[in-house]
Amino acid sequence: MIDQAAEPRSCVGEGFLEELLDHPEGHDVLACMQCGTCSGSCPLGQSMEYPPRRMILQARRRDMQGVLSSPSVWMCVGCYTCTLRCPREIDLTDTLWPAVRDRALQEGIQPPPELQSALQNLYMYGNVLGKSPRKRLEWSRGLDVPVTDLSKEHVAVDVLWLVGCYPSYYPRNQVVSRHFARMMTRLGVSWGVLGVKEKSLGDCDRLFGEEGLFETLVETNKELFERQQFKTIVLLDPHSYRALEVFYPRYDAGFPAQHYTTFLADHLDQIRPLLTKPVEARVTYHDNCCVGRRCGCYDAPRALLEAIPGVELVEMERNRENALCCGGGGGGMWLDGHITEHGGKRLSDERIRQAAATGASMLAVSCPYELSRFEDSAKVAGLEDRLVVRDIIEMLAESMGLDERDNR
Amino acid sequence: MKIVVVLRQVPDLIEPLETNANETALNYEEAGFLVNESDEHALEQALLMAEAGAAEVAVVAFDFGDVETTLFAAAAKGVERIVTIAWDDSDPPLADVATVMLAETLKSLEPDCVLIGCQAHDELEGALGAKLAVALDMPYLGVVRGVECSQDDNVLSAFKEFPGAAKARFSVRLPAVLGILAADQPPRYVPVSRIRAAMKSAQFDEAEAEPIASRTAVRVNRIFLPDKGDGATMLEGSEQEVAEQIADILIEKGVLT
Amino acid sequence: MSQQDVMLVAEVEGGTISDSTMELMGAARHLAERTGGDVLAAILGTDGSSHAMRLAGADRILIVDDPLLAGYAPQPFLEALEAIVDRERPRVVVFASSTLGLDLAPSLAAKLQAPCIGNCRAFAIDQNSFKATCSFCAGKLMVEAETEASPTLVNVLPGAFHPAEQDGRGTVESVPVALGAGAICFEEMLPADAGDIDITQQDVLVSVGRGIQQEDNMEVAEELAEALEGALCASRPIVDQGWLPATRQVGKSGMIVKPRLYLALGISGAPEHVEGMAGAELTIAVNTDPEAPIFETADFGIELDVMDFVPELTEALKRKKVAH
Numbered sequence: 010m011i012d013q014a015a016e017p018r019s020c021v022g023e024g025f026l027e028e029l030l031d032h033p034e035g036h037d038v039l040a041c042m043q044c045g046t047c048s049g050s051c052p053l054g055q056s057m058e059y060p061p062r063r064m065i066l067q068a069r070r071r072d073m074q075g076v077l078s079s080p081s082v083w084m085c086v087g088c089y090t091c092t093l094r095c096p097r098e099i100d101l102t103d104t105l106w107p108a109v110r111d112r113a114l115q116e117g118i119q120p121p122p123e124l125q126s127a128l129q130n131l132y133m134y135g136n137v138l139g140k141s142p143r144k145r146l147e148w149s150r151g152l153d154v155p156v157t158d159l160s161k162e163h164v165a166v167d168v169l170w171l172v173g174c175y176p177s178y179y180p181r182n183q184v185v186s187r188h189f190a191r192m193m194t195r196l197g198v199s200w201g202v203l204g205v206k207e208k209s210l211g212d213c214d215r216l217f218g219e220e221g222l223f224e225t226l227v228e229t230n231k232e233l234f235e236r237q238q239f240k241t242i243v244l245l246d247p248h249s250y251r252a253l254e255v256f257y258p259r260y261d262a263g264f265p266a267q268h269y270t271t272f273l274a275d276h277l278d279q280i281r282p283l284l285t286k287p288v289e290a291r292v293t294y295h296d297n298c299c300v301g302r303r304c305g306c307y308d309a310p311r312a313l314l315e316a317i318p319g320v321e322l323v324e325m326e327r328n329r330e331n332a333l334c335c336g337g338g339g340g341g342m343w344l345d346g347h348i349t350e351h352g353g354k355r356l357s358d359e360r361i362r363q364a365a366a367t368g369a370s371m372l373a374v375s376c377p378y379e380l381s382r383f384e385d386s387a388k389v390a391g392l393e394d395r396l397v398v399r400d401i402i403e404m405l406a407e408s409m410g411l412d413e414r415d416n417r
Numbered sequence: 418m419k420i421v422v423v424l425r426q427v428p429d430l431i432e433p434l435e436t437n438a439n440e441t442a443l444n445y446e447e448a449g450f451l452v453n454e455s456d457e458h459a460l461e462q463a464l465l466m467a468e469a470g471a472a473e474v475a476v477v478a479f480d481f482g483d484v485e486t487t488l489f490a491a492a493a494k495g496v497e498r499i500v501t502i503a504w505d506d507s508d509p510p511l512a513d514v515a516t517v518m519l520a521e522t523l524k525s526l527e528p529d530c531v532l533i534g535c536q537a538h539d540e541l542e543g544a545l546g547a548k549l550a551v552a553l554d555m556p557y558l559g560v561v562r563g564v565e566c567s568q569d570d571n572v573l574s575a576f577k578e579f580p581g582a583a584k585a586r587f588s589v590r591l592p593a594v595l596g597i598l599a600a601d602q603p604p605r606y607v608p609v610s611r612i613r614a615a616m617k618s619a620q621f622d623e624a625e626a627e628p629i630a631s632r633t634a635v636r637v638n639r640i641f642l643p644d645k646g647d648g649a650t651m652l653e654g655s656e657q658e659v660a661e662q663i664a665d666i667l668i669e670k671g672v673l674t
Numbered sequence: 675m676s677q678q679d680v681m682l683v684a685e686v687e688g689g690t691i692s693d694s695t696m697e698l699m700g701a702a703r704h705l706a707e708r709t710g711g712d713v714l715a716a717i718l719g720t721d722g723s724s725h726a727m728r729l730a731g732a733d734r735i736l737i738v739d740d741p742l743l744a745g746y747a748p749q750p751f752l753e754a755l756e757a758i759v760d761r762e763r764p765r766v767v768v769f770a771s772s773t774l775g776l777d778l779a780p781s782l783a784a785k786l787q788a789p790c791i792g793n794c795r796a797f798a799i800d801q802n803s804f805k806a807t808c809s810f811c812a813g814k815l816m817v818e819a820e821t822e823a824s825p826t827l828v829n830v831l832p833g834a835f836h837p838a839e840q841d842g843r844g845t846v847e848s849v850p851v852a853l854g855a856g857a858i859c860f861e862e863m864l865p866a867d868a869g870d871i872d873i874t875q876q877d878v879l880v881s882v883g884r885g886i887q888q889e890d891n892m893e894v895a896e897e898l899a900e901a902l903e904g905a906l907c908a909s910r911p912i913v914d915q916g917w918l919p920a921t922r923q924v925g926k927s928g929m930i931v932k933p934r935l936y937l938a939l940g941i942s943g944a945p946e947h948v949e950g951m952a953g954a955e956l957t958i959a960v961n962t963d964p965e966a967p968i969f970e971t972a973d974f975g976i977e978l979d980v981m982d983f984v985p986e987l988t989e990a991l992k993r994k995k996v997a998h
Contacts, residue, residue, distance in 0.1 A: 114608040122915050123888045125606045132609060133451065133486075134431070141431045180979065221610025346890030388985055430812055433965070443811075516784075535776065538812045538944075541819065543780030543790035543829065551784035556748050556858045559777040560927065574861070577746075578927045579773055580687060581874075582866035582920040585745070590857040596777070598927065599914055634789040634823035638805075643816050643967070649959060649975030659976055660986035663958060664994045666974065670956060672878065672935045673902065673991060 021116055022073025029068060029108050034100035041065045047091035047101055052334055056353040057081040061091050061101050064109060077113045080351045083121055087216050087248075087339025089302040093330055102216075102303075103255070106339070110218025120217070121347040124340055128219055131226070135208030136174040137342075145205045148176070148183040154194040157201035165238035168193065168200040168272075173246040174209050175377040181384070182377050188406035189245065189269065195283065195409065196276055200243075203233060210244075212252030216339045223252075224260070231262035242266040245402075247299030247376050248338060254304065268300050270375050270401065274309035277316060284408040287319030292404075293369035294322065295360065295383070296332035297376040310375050313401055317408045323367045333360045337378035357386040365392050372398045418472040418570055418591070420463045421528035423519060423549070424491065425453040426482030426509065427539050436640045443539070443640065446507050450482030452490075455534025461600035462564055463532050464494060470566050473497075477522050477624070479504045479515070492619035493611035500526070502624045511631040512542040518626040519545075520552035525624070528592065530573065535559040535596030542635060550594035558587055559596030677824060678711025681764040683755065684729055685774055686719060691728040694770035694830075696837035699731045701768050701797075701830050703838050706733075708799045709765055715844070718743045718754050723846065731842040736762070742853045745863075746774055748781065749856025755782050757851040764825050766797075766804060771829045771926070771949070783827045790827045791819055793945060795834045812944040813967030831945055832926075833952040870921040871905055878904025878935045881924055881951070882912055885940015885961055885980055889917045894984045895939055901991045904935070909947045925950035940980045943968025960984070 029035040041062075048060035059067065059081040067076045076082065085106045092102045099105070114120065120128070130139035149156045157164060170193070176186040193200045211226035234242070242264050244250040253266040273280065294314055300306045307329045314322050327333050336345070336356030345355055361383055364372045372383055383398040406412050428434060429449035437444045463474045475498035476491050478484050488499050502518055504510060510518065523531060531553070533546040542548075550557035558575050562584060565574040571591050576584040578598055589595070652659045667673040682698040684691060695715075702713045715732035717725055722737030729735045736758055742750040755778065759767060767782070769775035771793065783790035793809040795816075804826045810817045873879060880899040882892055892906070899906045906922065913923040924931055926946040936954035940961060941947060948971050951957065959972035960980050969975040976983060 111608070111610070114606070115611070117605070119606055122603070123890075126887075128606070128609075139431070141433075143432060181982075219609055221608055221613050225609055225613065343888065346888050349890065385981070428811065430814060434811060434815060436815075443815075539810070541792065541808065541810065541817060543783060543792045543827075544776060545780075547777060547780035548784040551781060556856055557777060557781055558748060558858050560773045562927075575858075576864075577773060579863070580927075580930065582923055582928055584864045586861045586864060588859050588861050593857060599910075603914055634821045635791060636820045637817055638820055639818040640810065641816055641818075643809075643813070643970055647970070649957075649969040649972035651969070651975045651977060656978055656983045656986040657990070659978065659983065660990040663974070663976075663987055664990040667902075667935070667991070668994060670935075672956065673995065 022077050022112060025073045025112055026068045026071055028112070029105070032104055032108060034104040035108065037097065037099040038065055038068065038105065040097040041099060042097065044096060046094050046096060050090045050094050052088065052090065052356050053084050053086065053348065053353045056348070056351060057084050061105060064105060073112070076109065077116055077118055080347065082109055082113050083124065083340070083344055083347050084351065084353060085339050086334055086336045086341035086344070086356065088298045088334030090334070093302050102339070107216055107218050107220065111220050114218050121344060123343040123346060124217060127340070127343045128217060128222060131209055132222055135226075136178065137209060137213065138174055138178050140178045143205050145177050145207055146202070148172070148178070148186045149190065152187055152190060154191050156190065158204040159201040159237055160204040160206040164201065166199045166201040167240050168198055169234070169237055169239035169242045170200050170202050171207060171210065171242055171244050171249065172202055173244065173249055173377060176245050177207070179377075179381070181380050185245070185377070185380070185400045185402050188402050188411055191411045192273075192402065192406060192409070195411070196279055201239070206233060210249035210252045212248045212256065213338075213340055215252065215256060223256070227257060227260045227262050231260070234264055240265070241272070243269055243272045245269050245377055247297045251299040251303055268306070268375070270300060270309040270313060271306060273405070274312050277312060280405070281316050284317055284405065286408050286410050288317050288404055288408050289319040290371040291321045291323055291369045292371045292373050293325050293364050293367045294373045295325070295335065295364065295379065296329055297374065297379060298332070298334050298338055300375065301332055302330055310373070310401060313405065314373055317404055320404070323369055325363045325367055327363060333363065335360055335379050335382050337376070337382050342378055355386065357382040358389055361386040361390050361392060361396065365390070365396050370396060372396055373401050373404060374398060375401050418529045418566075419475070419527065420466060420472050420530045420532060421475045421477055421523055421526050422456070422460045422463045423531065423533040424456045424460065424476055424478040424487055425534070425537055426450040426479070426484055426487065427453045427537050430538065440639050440641065441637050442508060445509065452487040453534050453537045455536055455597055455599070457534075457604045458600040459532040459534050459597040460491060460494070461602065461604040462597050464605070465601055466564060466566055471570070472566070475500065475526055475528070477502065477519065477526070479510060481509050488621060489612050489615045489619060490607060492615035493607045494605060499619065499621045500624050501621045502626050504628070511633055512540070512545060512548065513633045514629055514631045515545060516548045516552050517629055519549055521626045522624040523549070523553060529571075530591055531555070531594040532597055533594065535561065535598050541637070542633070544596050546594050546596040553594065555592050555594050557594045557596065558589060560598050561595050562599045563601045564595065677763060677765055678706070678709035679714055679762060679764040680706045680709065680711060681714040681716055681759070681762065681767045682732070683767065683769050683775065683778065684715050684717040684725070685770060685772060686725060691725050692770065692772070693837065694772055694832050697832060697835045698768050698770060698830060699729070699838035701835040703731065704835065705766055705797065705799055711765065714762060714764060716755065716758050718751055720744050726844070726846045728840060730844045731838040731840055732844045733842070735844045735846045736849050737846065738849050738851055740851070740853050742855055745860030747856055747860055748777060748858050750853040751778060752781055752785060753853050754851050756785055758849055759786065759825060761849070765799070767825050767827045769827065769829050771831055773927070775829055779827045779829050786825065788825050788827055789821045789823050791821070792829045794828050794830050797828065809945050812942065813948070813970070814965065832949045866921050867919065870919055873905055873907045873922060873924070874929050874931050876905045876931070877933055878902045879907050879924070879931060879933045880904055880937045880939065881907045881909065881941060882939050883909040883941030883947070884911050885942075886912070887940070889915070891981055892917060894981060898937065898984050898988045901988045901995070902935070907931070909941050938968050938972065939984060941968055942966045943971060
């Protein structure tokens with residue numbers, strides 16, 4: 010119930026509730042019964058001054074000043090646990106948090122500096138890393154399969170592959186990109202990339218509250234995609250996949266899209282006979298939040314892993330919809346400093362221990378952020394000799410005998 | 418107090434820099450541009466001064482490079498008066514031309530205080546602010562890290578950076594030109610939605626400064642990549658391999674005890 | 675006086691003639707040998723004669739003493755320099771790239787309608803043509819510039835020239851100039867906050883730059899510093915962000931350090947930073963950009979990601995320390 014009698018206590022955040030209610034999914038906020046399931050489920054809830062429950066309370070009291078200037082605003086890592094478990098099905102992660110952050114930015118509240126840089130980079134260069142757009146195709150230099158650059162030649166392809174920022178620029182991820190290119194070629198899929206014209210899909214910026222930046226990227230991407238002919242878009246990054254699936258249609262920019270795990274699982278009958286070399290390892294799979302909890306896809310990655318000879322798949326205690334987030338989403342990649350400064354912890358540090366507890370020697374992931382996050386956490390936990398982190402693509406490539414060909 | 422900030426576009430160093438055919442200038446047509454960092458600090462300093470008391474802020478910029486992005490961001494940060502100086506050449510104005518045209522424009526705005534970054538990485542002939550000051554017949558203080566307003570609207574305190582992380586406080590009787598190194602806080606973030614809103618509503622005034630020919634006595638003979646012949650010995654290998662090499666070098670040199 | 679003279683503008687730092695002034699002396703002597711003219715050292719202040727000894731390498735030491743020159747003040751300093759240049763008509767006037775030099779050179783140049791050239795690493799004079807080689811675009815490029823106009827005013831980069839010997843027979847002259855106070859006045863010097871360590875006294879420095887990306891990542895650098903029993907320092911952008919105090923800033927506007935070992939992590943090597951650490955005995959730079967100017971200054975270069983490499987180095991060092 011909205012407290013109609015409450016006087017607004019300050020001008021900061023004034024009208025926030027009305028704005029939120031205007032939002033398509035925002036109205037559900039009125040259904041909140043303050044049960045606290047969200048705050049209790051949130052992996053960082055204990056460190057937040059204003060976990061979701063309190064945020065809603067303050068919004069309904071029309072007293073947002075404390076919330077907006079609180080460090081809590083920048084502590085959500087977009088894991089969707091609260092959203093999944095909310096008995097009233099309130100769209101917390103995708104509606105409440107971005108609205109709060111957007112309002113904070115509008116009020117002139119400065120986000121943590123690392124986040125600012127990421128946003129500036131996205132705005133100026135179309136990638137969060139602040140790398141030169143002209144070098145976006147460097148990952149493919151010397152690649153032993155042909156790369157169709159759709160920004161230069163207009164051909165119809167089966168797959169428009171949006172490589173992504175980290176997979177394009179970050180050395181650890183570039184290995185995965187190269188393998189994926191080989192894999193698609195091996196499967197006889199006709200594919201193309203956008204080369205140096207490719208830009209981030211956004212989504213992280215949307216979750217940061219940068220609706221304006223997201224819109225800018227949607228417009229640019231819509232124009233880029235409309236000029237191409239393809240059957241489906243495939244993405245390595247689950248966050249980008251979700252953006253395309255869920256939010257782009259709201260801007261009339263919907264395109265058929267698949268995360269690579271679904272795409273490869275669809276081709277499993279073709280892939281299976283190619284998996285000739287065993288990968289002898291006890292493997293545990295980390296469900297990433299976007300493909301997992303948000304989109305409900307838990308089986309495709311497991312099907313791929315189980316197809317690899319030699320792999321013994323074991324589950325962590327917290328798996329599928331209960332998986333613990335690695336902490337990289339929602340801007341988390343740039344918020345570790347802020348989070349630890351305010352009493353939180355790096356979630357990947359906890360998750361790597363959970364992976365090790367299964368007795369697995371290999372942690373399989375399917376999100377570009379996770380490779381570096383988990384490898385880092387493994388070092389911190391002193392586990393790097395016992396537990397290696399691999400993208401599913403790398404494991405499939407090894408089994409297909411593709412990895413020997415990376416002679417860069 | 419009327420503050421005018423000069424915002425310049427500089428080549429973005431994130432892109433590989435190319436020279437023109439005869440190597441006497443950068444190939445500006447291929448370069449990316451962004452706002453000069455210390456000019457952005459100058460803007461931030463001006464905004465802080467405006468927030469502290471009675472001061473209006475105006476911005477002047479040559480219509481060059483990616484200036485629209487810069488100016489819409491300035492508008493989104495609250496600058497109401499933005500003046501552009503028309504410039505058709507793909508090469509930016511040389512220092513003497515920029516000085517004359519900026520001075521002409523600034524004079525028409527009657528500023529009490531001109532803030533400009535004290536350095537720009539494509540500046541060959543010394544701080545533009547210093548030259549601008551002479552053209553405006555105002556005094557100049559550069560390498561300024563922080564400005565404070567005072568009770569007296571005609572007097573400011575400016576903090577000039579000195580070696581060893583020291584600062585000297587200067588009293589500045591206006592009008593004056595200050596060359597800013599860094600503002601009291603880093604340039605503020607402004608949400609893109611505000612910038613997009615500014616794109617729809619912000620109006621820029623165009624100055625009537627006539628372009629003039631440069632009479633600079635300085636000729637650029639050649640622009641070239643620095644010779645790395647004497648540079649670092651690059652160590653190759655994996656992280657572990659290089660780490661071993663370095664550790665061995667340090668032991669050998671007696672640095673690691 | 676002669677059209678062939680080379681004048682340097684001397685500066686006093688911490689009560690004595692600055693190191694960069696001695697480099698200017700070397701630069702000026704180098705030029706004067708070509709032009710056949712004299713080296714003139716101009717010193718402005720209230721006690722110029724007390725510094726004359728250190729400036730004895732010049733042929734003539736020109737002193738302007740005036741209470742208005744007690745602390746830096748743009749207008750009286752410019753008036754004094756203008757008067758000297760007018761009187762002596764040197765061919766070239768060299769300034770340090772210091773907080774004063776960067777203000778004075780272009781201001782004086784504008785007043786005299788003379789050319790000013792900044793970031794100069796080397797120069798030569800041939801007949802009447804003055805040629806300078808300058809750093810450009812944060813050290814990523816070099817420029818060769820030329821001018822026949824006299825006087826030419828130049829800001830010289832630190833470390834570009836060797837300091838001159840102090841011996842000499844320089845004559846001392848007092849130059850009387852009528853000066854006005856001007857609208858900008860020195861009020862007080864505010865030293866750096868005490869209480870932090872003095873990085874100029876450290877043997878080993880681990881320095882972080884923009885390439886460290888996140889404040890959180892500095893931990894990795896701290897661990898390395900600990901393993902080496904050194905201290906953490908940074909380039910200006912890190913201090914601007916507030917990640918480290920100003921006392922840890924290395925560079926033109928921070929500290930000048932001369933440690934035995936300087937590890938530059940994610941630092942591009944712009945001239946303003948290099949100025950602060952070029953005197954290090956051994957420099958090792960880690961940067962993913964092979965074009966980063968730091969690789970010109972460093973002794974060893976590593977083209978790897980700081981966050982991937984540094985923990986390995988810390989690890990290797992710890993192991994070797996135990997074994998040693």
